[in-house]
Amino acid sequence: MSAMTRKRNITGYLFISPWLIGLACFTLFPLGYSFGLAFTDWNILEPAKFVGLRNFDKLAHDPNVRDSLKVTAIYVLSSVPLGTALSILLALLLNQNVKGMRFFRTLFYLPSVVSGVAVSMLWIWIFEGNYGLLNTVLSWFGVKGPQWLTDSKTALLSIIIMSLWGVGGSMVIYLAGLQGVPRSLHEAAELDGAGPLRRFWHITVPLLTPTVFFNLIMGLIGSFQVFTQALVMTGGGPGNATLFYVLYLYQNAFQFFKMGYASALGWVLFVIILVLILVLFQTSGRWVYYEGEALAASRPKRRRSRLARTGGGEGHAPQTDIR
Amino acid sequence: MRRRRIFGKTVIYLLLVLCSAVFMLPFLFMLTTALKSSAAVLTIPPKIFPTDYHWENFGDAMRMMRFWTLLGNTVTITGLTIVGTLLSCTLVAFGFARFDFKGRNFWFLILISTMLIPGQITMIPLYILMKWLGWIDTFKPLTVPAFFGTAFYIFLLRQFFMTVPRELDEAAIIDGCGPLRLLLYVMLPLIRPALATVTIFTFMHTWNDFLGPLIYLQSDHVRTLSLGLYSFQGEYVSQWHYLMAASILLMLPCLLVFFLFQRYFIEGTTVTGIKG
Numbered sequence: 111m112s113a114m115t116r117k118r119n120i121t122g123y124l125f126i127s128p129w130l131i132g133l134a135c136f137t138l139f140p141l142g143y144s145f146g147l148a149f150t151d152w153n154i155l156e157p158a159k160f161v162g163l164r165n166f167d168k169l170a171h172d173p174n175v176r177d178s179l180k181v182t183a184i185y186v187l188s189s190v191p192l193g194t195a196l197s198i199l200l201a202l203l204l205n206q207n208v209k210g211m212r213f214f215r216t217l218f219y220l221p222s223v224v225s226g227v228a229v230s231m232l233w234i235w236i237f238e239g240n241y242g243l244l245n246t247v248l249s250w251f252g253v254k255g256p257q258w259l260t261d262s263k264t265a266l267l268s269i270i271i272m273s274l275w276g277v278g279g280s281m282v283i284y285l286a287g288l289q290g291v292p293r294s295l296h297e298a299a300e301l302d303g304a305g306p307l308r309r310f311w312h313i314t315v316p317l318l319t320p321t322v323f324f325n326l327i328m329g330l331i332g333s334f335q336v337f338t339q340a341l342v343m344t345g346g347g348p349g350n351a352t353l354f355y356v357l358y359l360y361q362n363a364f365q366f367f368k369m370g371y372a373s374a375l376g377w378v379l380f381v382i383i384l385v386l387i388l389v390l391f392q393t394s395g396r397w398v399y400y401e402g403e404a405l406a407a408s409r410p411k412r413r414r415s416r417l418a419r420t421g422g423g424e425g426h427a428p429q430t431d432i433r
Numbered sequence: 434m435r436r437r438r439i440f441g442k443t444v445i446y447l448l449l450v451l452c453s454a455v456f457m458l459p460f461l462f463m464l465t466t467a468l469k470s471s472a473a474v475l476t477i478p479p480k481i482f483p484t485d486y487h488w489e490n491f492g493d494a495m496r497m498m499r500f501w502t503l504l505g506n507t508v509t510i511t512g513l514t515i516v517g518t519l520l521s522c523t524l525v526a527f528g529f530a531r532f533d534f535k536g537r538n539f540w541f542l543i544l545i546s547t548m549l550i551p552g553q554i555t556m557i558p559l560y561i562l563m564k565w566l567g568w569i570d571t572f573k574p575l576t577v578p579a580f581f582g583t584a585f586y587i588f589l590l591r592q593f594f595m596t597v598p599r600e601l602d603e604a605a606i607i608d609g610c611g612p613l614r615l616l617l618y619v620m621l622p623l624i625r626p627a628l629a630t631v632t633i634f635t636f637m638h639t640w641n642d643f644l645g646p647l648i649y650l651q652s653d654h655v656r657t658l659s660l661g662l663y664s665f666q667g668e669y670v671s672q673w674h675y676l677m678a679a680s681i682l683l684m685l686p687c688l689l690v691f692f693l694f695q696r697y698f699i700e701g702t703t704v705t706g707i708k709g
């Protein structure tokens with residue numbers, strides 16, 4: 111090894127050393143520790159007892175785990191798709207060539223700037239059954255709204271509705287994606303006689319799929335970790351109606367002091383998230399369109415084949431000619 | 434054709450105004466509630482606007498939740514976290530972007546993978562570690578880890594460093610510039626927008642953090658605003674004018690930062706794909 115390579119190695123490692131230390135102390139060590147804890151019974155005060163796989167066995171039969179998985183699954187399956195659809199629609203609306211777009215963009219984005227306890231507090235008050243904003247607005251139309259957060263039928267729905275208020279963040283990402291769609295593609299397709307709907311479906315949508323994919327992954331990870339809303343707004347209730355998985359994990363660790371059991375819950379969560387991400391990546395080849403040939407827009411021959419390719423998004427026979 | 438276009442524009446504006454109203458109504462309701470008297474909050478049928486405005490609610494709420502202590506704690510934690518994040522993440526990102534050391538790709542892969550680990554797994558051992566160090570009820574568990582880098586911001590800054598042409602480094606090195614001076618005087622001025630984005634995101638995240646303080650801070654004198662508001666809710670059930678006044682106070686810095694640095698927000702969000 112030459113002196114120069116050695117020097118470069120040393121300098122490189124010196125620069126990343128803070129992170130390496132952090133990785134060891136705040137990620138790898140806790141990860142290993144947590145893995146070990148998952149096989150013990152420990153309440154912090156007495157020494158930990160090794161119990162083998164008993165935590166996982168208990169977990170599989172714990173009705174609260176079942177409820178919390180159900181609550182979390184319902185939340186993920188409704189909040190993520192609804193949020194995606196809504197943010198794409200809003201982005202499309204803003205992408206129209208209208209004056210004052212920046213102003214409206216700011217208004218739509220604003221709710222996603224605030225978060226945490228203050229937002230949860232605001233929404234408890236909005237959902238309040240007798241004096242809250244939502245039921246007041248509903249009463250203008252002669253509708254008598256439910257006791258949103260204290261009714262086990264609507265509590266989870268309320269938290270889903272609240273999550274939609276913050277779609278501005280992903281909306282801005284889609285808006286940037288929309289603005290990245292080359293005008294020339296639309297113009298070419300228009301010359302070929304494609305109407306606005308068809309152009310949307312065959313040009314805009316395919317070019318937007320990488321953004322959708324990315325947002326889906328981020329949304330998935332985020333929705334699995336809902337905590338603040340659940341603790342502050344409902345405390346998991348009424349009954350187990352909003353017992354989100356992470357809330358149940360927190361309760362086990364810091365209210366019941368079952369550290370071993372809570373660690374086992376954490377690992378199950380990790381595995382679920384990993385499997386879902388892997389599945390998404392596996393299927394992504396079928397519906398995510400990567401812009402490798404995007405430059406082809408300037409070359410008419412390739413462009414034709416591009417439009418043709420995008421026609422067969424779902425795997426059915428591609429339309430060979432847009433005309 | 435012309436008439437159709439005017440019709441289309443009108444529909445778009447109507448939709449835009451309608452959506453804006455839906456997004457803004459919660460903020461408006463929060464503000465008007467904060468200005469109502471306690472009797473006006475609970476009238477049937479509810480009115481959105483108050484008849485008389487009680488600005489003193491803000492002062493009262495601040496006194497009741499001991500606002501200044503909480504604010505001091507929150508500002509200290511947020512400030513230290515921002516300093517730590519900027520320092521460590523810049524150094525590490527620069528190392529990853531500019532030095533072809535052995536094993537760089539391996540460590541970078543590890544860095545990316547750590548972003549997928551849910552914080553709930555490491556939360557329990559970290560709590561035990563902090564307890565063992567005697568750091569419970571201090572700001573250290575919340576601020577010290579920031580000085581050892583955050584994977585996501587390292588990744589973000591590294592991407593920005595990569596956009597700076599290598600020729601600049603080479604010129605600086607030929608002029609006798611060491612790696613640290615190169616970073617400080619050549620690179621940092623060039624990636625200022627990225628540093629602003631990291632600062633803003635760290636600010637928003639730490640300011641609004643709830644789970645961290647909830648686990649590590651127990652005594653009254655170390656609590657943050659988020660914790661304060663949470664227990665304020667327990668003490669003043671259905672005193673909505675005070676609760677909304679306190680919530681506004683908590684949101685105000687975030688809104689202010691947003692309006693001052695809107696450009697970095699929207700740029701940061703679109704570049705990284707996450708919200709603050």
